Amino acid sequence: MVFDLSWREVLMGQDSKAQSVNVKSVEGVLTLKNSRGQSIPGTENMKGESTAGGEGNDGIPLESPSKCEVIDVAIVCAGHNSSRSVVTLIKSVLFYRKNPLHLHLIVDSKAHLILRTLFNTWHIPQMDVSFYLADNLVPEVNWVPNKHYSGVYGLLKLTLPRALPSSLEKVIVLDTDVTFATDIAQLWTLFAKMGPSQTLGLVENQSDWYLGKLWKNHRPWPALGRGYNTGVILMSLSKLRKMNWPHLWRMIAERDLETMLSTSLADQDIFNAVITQNPHILFEIPCQWNVQLSDNTRSESCYTEVTDLKIIHWNSPKKLRVKNKHAEFFRNLHLTFLEYDGNLLRRELFGCTANYTGGAGTTGSLQVGVVPTNVEEQISEDDQCYEFRIVKFIKYRTHLFYLDFEYESEDEADVTLVSQLSMDRLQMIESLANHWEGPISLALYMSDTEAQQFLSFVLSCEPLAQRKNIGYHIVYKEGSLYPVNFLRNVALRQVTTPFVFLIDIDFLPMLALYPYLKRVIPNLRMDEGNKALVVPAFESLRYRLNFPKSKAELLKMLDVGDLFTFRYHVWAKGHLPTDFTKWRSATTPYRVNWEPDFEPYLVLRRDVPEFDLRFAGFGWNKVSHIMELEAQGYQFIVLPNGYIVHTPHSPSLDIAKYRSNPLYKRCLDTLKKEFADDISKKYGKTFAPEK
Known part of the structure; x- marks a missing residue:
């Protein structure tokens, strides 16, 4: 499927107000202006529909780059929030682009993990990604006192001529908080209009900041007129290197810091100071390429109507909460890409299929779609169980640590609760967090739109918003079956802790289970041999339950029928080996033997074998894991004073499929037999799954 839509078509259907602005814009005649209100030559009668190449500052049409020319883009991205916002930027670029891209990402260790995983799993064709660790560049700028909220990372764009490969001659530099409304190739063509001495292409600043009139005694850094905004930069790297850029900017910054003491707008202050002393290096870009949306901007002076905007820039800590004449329109445009299904961007660029590489460090992929092409040789589409067999080959787009995560522990007995969920179980997170104060790692299976709803839910829930020891990892929906083991x-x-507690999201641990486990783990010498601690599982058939505060209280509830051993009525053998009769009076841990279909909830070392990916949806996803633990010689030890309780909920879609579809059951039986055969061959033990 080819996407060749204008941004007006993207916005259609957002809401009635957005549509009314949209329709008016398409029909209007546009006069583009710079921030001084002066018409930009050659744009006086430009229609709302943009052309492939656009026009230069002299009104002469620009030629588009060849369709296989690689466009290089550099972005500084540090931390969890920037890693999340850069995805929206990339979506907007990918939506319109018709050329191969090479992203050059300057990242800290957090963003490196997050974005490396994201792009490796996104599998976008004709896009390479290179990473450059910020730690290697920070010493070049950390001597500069900086009051900007971006911290030292807000200065790293100054290092790009040295940080990027010497073979790279030019690059578009972007802030993470910009959104494209056109093909990035149009911006790339402006490089051809730069004069021999022009090295930096910038849009004029649209606020009064550099005029020094915002408040009494306001002393901004030196700048030409209104100054220039560095959210979008055309950077001629080869020219900057020839003029010894590192020496130039440092010399000017050192001199101005004698009187300014620190920067307020990070790299932007220093870029402007350099331009003030060397105005010949500046190439002014039309302001629609960086429509700045902070509270004090005059961005509306860029356009007569809201039309033919190229890039919108949320250059304020308030981001989407800023006040602007057309704020609602801009938010709708941004939110369109925020919630856009990123899987739809895995499209091949027709007519440009040649493989290319951007050099060492690239992690991009030229594979198309979500399933490797050689899978067809392994699985026949005529196989009745094709839907089940294909699951383990799907490449699920994955965004790790979607929210801030800060947790370090040197406790050798520390344990992380591990679980997974979909949108319909979202409300269970808060209850789980109230019962478990320790670290939690959650994989969430969601669409792009649901991910934004999840984000709002967590940020509006005070107990969750304050927790920094919960790692939320978004796995984006793909295929028809719930990939439960992939999520796990x-x-x-x-x-990162030495031990894990593997649990399902619809269980609540007893209130003191976390400190209890940290006491038990050293006593049982869990670091020696293969040991798995069984946490007994119970359930209530009532939606309202007074959660048992102790084992004694739980036993009373069992006796009067307020609680039952888990799945006693429908799947007793799943937990029968736990030996609940013995547990009632046990005061010390006791060992139990594995039996077929055993699926307890366990505490183990972090290096536990992973779950088998062939099992998705309902059935045998935990059983297969326990079977492999048995094959590896794990001891199953039941904890006498720990327990979890299942909370009632509506049945999942997959269990409904299992109950109503005979083919589902046949295919599951086939997978069970194949898994048992594989385990028997791998470990030399005989396993035969019961039906």
């Missing part, structure tokens, strides 16, 4: 593996891989 994603959450499991992000654990």
Whole structure:
């Protein structure tokens, strides 16, 4: 499927107000202006529909780059929030682009993990990604006192001529808080209009900041007129290197810091100071390429109507909460890409299929779609169980640590609760967090739109918003079956504590289970041999339950029928080996033997085998894991004073499929037999799954 829509078509259907502005804009005649209100030559009668190449400052049409010419883009991205916002920027670029891209990402260790995983799993064709660790560049700028909220990372754009490969001659530099409304190739063509001495293409600043009139005694850094905004930069790297850029900017910054003491707008102050002393290096870009949306901007002076905007820039800590004449329109445009299904961007660029590489460090992929092409050789589409077999080959787009995560522990007995969920179980997170104060790793299976709803839910829930020891990992929806074991593996891989507690999201641990486990783990010498601690599972058939505060209270509830051993009525053998009769009077841990279909909830070392990906949806996803633990010689030890309680909820879609579809059951039986055969061959033990 080819996407060749204008941004007006993207916005259609957002809401009635957005549509009314939209329709008016398409029909209007546009006069583009710079921030001084002066018409930009050659744009006086430009229609709302943009052309492939656009026009230069002298009104002469620009030629588009060849369709296979690689466009290089550099972005500084540090931390969890920037890693999340850069995705929206990338979506907007990918939506309109017709050329191969090479992203050059300057990242800290957090963003490196997040974005490396995201792009490796996104599988976008004709896009390479290179990473440059910020730690290697920070020493070049950390001597500059900086009051900007971006911290030292807000200065790293100054290092790009040295940080990026010497073979790279030019690059578009972007802030993470910009959104494209046109093909990035139009911006790339402006490089051809730069004169021999022009090295930096910038849009004029649209606020009064550099005029020094915002408040009494306001002393901004030196700038030409209104100054220039560095959210979008055309950077001629080769020219900057020839003029010894590192020496130039440092010399000017050192001199101005004698009187200014620190920067307020990070790299932007220093870029402007350099331009003030060397105005010949400036190439002014029309202001629609950086429509700045902070509270004090005069961005509306860029356009007569809201039309033919190229890039919108949320250059304020308030981001989408800023006040602007057309704020609602701009928010709708941004939110369109925020919630846009990123899987739809895995499209091949027709006529440009040649493989290319951007050099060492690239992690991009030229594969198309979500399933490797050689899978067809392994699985026949005529197989009745094709839907089930294909699951383990799907490449699920994955965004790790979607929210801030800060947790370090030197406790050798520390344990992380590991679970997974979909949107219909979202409300269970708060209850889980109230019962477990320790670290949590959650994999969430969601669409792009649901991910934004989840974000709003967590940020509006005070107990969750304050927790920094919960790692939320978004796995974006793909395929027809719920990839439960893939999700478990994603959450499991992000654990940093020595031990994990593997649980389902619809269980609540007893209130003191976390400190209890940290006491028990050293006593049982869990670091020696393969040991798995069984936490007994119970359930209530009532939606309202007074949660048992102790084992004694739980036993009373069992006796009067307020609680039952888990799945006693429908799947007793799943937990029968736990030996609940013995547990009632046990005061010390006791060992139990594995039996077929055993699926307890366990505490183990972090290096536990991962879950088998062939099992998705309902059935045998935990059983298969426990079977492999048995094959590896794990001991199953029941904890006498720990327990979890299942909370009632509506049935999942997959269990409904299992109950109503005979083919589902046949395919599951086939997978069970194949898994048992594989385990038997791998470990030399005989396993035969019961039906």
